[in-house]
Amino acid sequence: MRWSWALLLSGCAVVPAFVVATGPLPAVLYFGLCATGLVVMASCARRLVRGPRDERGAATGWWCTTAGFALWFVGDGVTAVQGTAADPSTPAAVPYLLGYLPLVAGLLLLAGRETAGRGRAAVLEGGVVSASLALLGLVWAVGPAFSAAGSEVDRPGQLVGVAYLAGDVALVALAVHVLAVSARRTTAQVVATCGFVVVLVCDASWLLVGASPPFQWVLGSGVLLCNHAWAAAAASARGGGQDGAPPAPRHHLSRRRLVLLAVAACLPTALLWTVVTRPGGGSGWLAGAVAAGGVLVCLLVVSRLAVALTALRTSTRDLQDAHRHLEHRATHDVLTGLADRARTRAHLAAALARGGPVGVLFCDLDGFKAVNDTHGHAAGDAVLRTTADRMLTCVREGDLVGRVGGDELVVVLTGVHDAADVLVTAERVLTALRRPLLAAGAEVAVSASIGAVLGSAEDVDGDAAAGVLLREADEAAYRAKSLGRDRAVLFDDALRSEAAERAAVEAELRTALDEDQLVLHFQPVVDLAGDGRVDGVEALVRWQRPGGGLVGPEAFVPVAERSDLVCELGRWVLREALRQQAAWARSAPGGRAPGVGVNIAPRHLAQPSFLDDVLAALAEHGTDPGSVVLEITETQVLNDPAALEALRRLREAGLRVAIDDFGTGYTSVGQLRHLPCDVLKIDRSLVVATDPGTAALLALVVTAGHAFGMTVLAEGVETPAHEAAVRAAGADYAQGWLWSRAVPAAELDAVLGVPAAPAVPSPRCGPDLPVAASTG
Secondary structure, three states: OHHHHHHHHHHHHHHHHHHHHHOOOOHHHHHHHHHHHHHHHHHHHHHHHHOOHHHHHHHHHHHHHHHHHHHHHHHHHHHHHHOOOOOOOOOOHHHHHHHHHHHHHHHHHHHHHHHOOOOHHHHHHHHHHHHHHHHHHHHHHHHHHHHHHHOOOOOOHHHHHHHHHHHHHHHHHHHHHHHHHOOOOOHHHHHHHHHHHHHHHHHHHHHHOOOOOOHHHHHHHHHHHHHHHHHHHHHOOOOOOOOOOOOOOOOOOOHHHHHHHHHHHHHHHHHHHHHHOOOOOOOHHHHHHHHHHHHHHHHHHHHHHHHHHHHHHHHHHHHHHHHHHHHHHHHEOOOOOOEOHHHHHHHHHHHHHOOOOEEEEEEEEEOHHHHHHHHOHHHHHHHHHHHHHHHHOOOOEOEEEEEOOOOEEEEEEOOOOOHHHHHHHHHHHHHHHHOOEEEOOEEEOOEEEEEEEEEOOOOOOHHHHHHHHHHHHHHHHHHHHHOOOOEEEEOOHHHHHHHHHHHHHHHHHHHHHHOOOEEEEEEEEEEOOOOOEEEEEEEEEEEEEOOOEEEOHHHOHHHHHOOOHHHHHHHHHHHHHHHHHHHHHHHOHHHOOOEEEEEOOHHHHHOOOHHHHHHHHHHHHOOOHHHEEEEEEOOOOOOOHHHHHHHHHHHHOOOEEEEEEEOOOOOOHHHHHHOOOOEEEEOHHHHHOOOOOHHHHHHHHHHHHHHOOOEEEEOOOOOHHHHHHHHHHOOOEEOOOOOOOOEEHHHHHHHHOOOOOOOOOOOOOOOOOOOOOOOO
């Protein structure tokens, strides 16, 4: 449309210059410029019709606008032919007056197009503005003109002029309405609105002042400028001003809009007072019209305020809903929708604070890890969701089900009378969870080990009592799992005594770490291909407990494993084992000393600081990384990418990794290829077994380890028959009571420097210590 803009700009420049210089425009120039504007408007309407579907609604409005200006063009032609420009009652008045109808219709269509999708607020605001402007035009233009015409009844043409003036007022009001509701006002729209204002001023001048020069020239120029202003608006039109996505509805009132509405509401009263107090008294019809218009404006203002209040209430309700939703998200598990740990504990504390007995069920799912490993984590998520739904059907209104861990769920029961009520609910949960369920298209079965407890706050703080009950329920669940799973165990006095003893052991163990009461013993690892040469040792922790003598790991490591204390214990073992190996290396001939194996607890391996702990211990004692073997159980790293990454980085640093106790878990032989390990340690249970096929199974495991490039070590070799079996299977190394139990480092110092046959105590003459156990 660049050509249309060039024509419009040239016309807008020529008209004022010509009028100022020579007076009235020549007919050829005037009609040529008017025709140019009509062509531009028609081209715009045609372009919108051919455009996208959402722009075609605006095309009708522009066709109507073009038709209105075309009728004015016809009226100018009739006036030019008859030469009666000074008399508004000539036949030219017919096309002039008819032109207002399509112009009004076009503006209404454009206004409707602008308000599409913007809601009632935009329509009401536009209505307030246009009605207020119409009242202003009625009082200050139409009213005086009508009064002048009424005083000279012999000039009916002036009544036609009043009709012109009323039409001009309507056009200005509607054009301003389009501006008021437009989402994106353009300069062309403002200029077009000003064009109707120019026509209104010209018509008022014609009626009130007269049609003699230069007002006749001014009127012609004003109509022509209005024509070009609307042509410019048409040239820049883009589907009613709706580019891209429709604008959001405007419901809320800004301060500026409130001021405008207040002014609009007061305007009819001021205008009515002006009419009534006008010299000579106001016309009765004018006062009635202003009063009626004032009622309309007030109704529009009240309606707009009602929309704003409705929007405010809706926004407040939406804000409250959003707040409740966020609060729910903050206190509930995203996966299952159950209460999270913090909310569960708070609910339990509140129930205890209200008084009366409260029951707690601590549910630990059985077989959940196997579901994740076999079917994937999506199946595990489905199991958790289904489990949560089933547990919700087993409780009453007022009870709460929460998720406090990966596969750990807690039920808080209120309104119970005794432990029997708690166990009845526990049995309902067990029954519900025994039913098979579908996960990832496969049927899986899970059960639960449930710990039940009944308690009350009494004189203790509710939150503290809640913590105690949760720990007691956890203890009972641990006992249920150790007894065979899929059962409920009530926390009783016996368990309470065990828990108290375990807490005492944990407290003493913390003291033992602080006061160096722990010691390391070492069990030799024998090279089966090297005539029994000691090739390495495994570090095993012991506790020199005050008043209790030397305590084996089975008495305190399980206690440490149930808390984060095992991480601190693991760091101590790492430091001491690497310190001892470095000392042996410094005193051994050529600096060659047996390597040392260190057991790693699952909790410690899962810590983000594990990698730093190992590297710090190496740096502290200057230990050769190649002389250190980190021993982990086969199930520790299968589904922990972070642990796998830490072990890979440690192997890159030169350390070796051993899979300990292989054969006690559920790792298949084929999964060995995915494990970052160098040594495969076969569990004692495979070595000492006498079942048919055991020898073949042992040989299969050794062969698989060798196939994946691992060194194979057999544990628990206690008799010559065991030694013969592991040699026949092809194992590389072995350890066990056949050669030595775990002994203090001092008892190995004398023999570690002699790489010949072992010179360590035999089982019959060695120290009477428990069998080696890991810290993990």
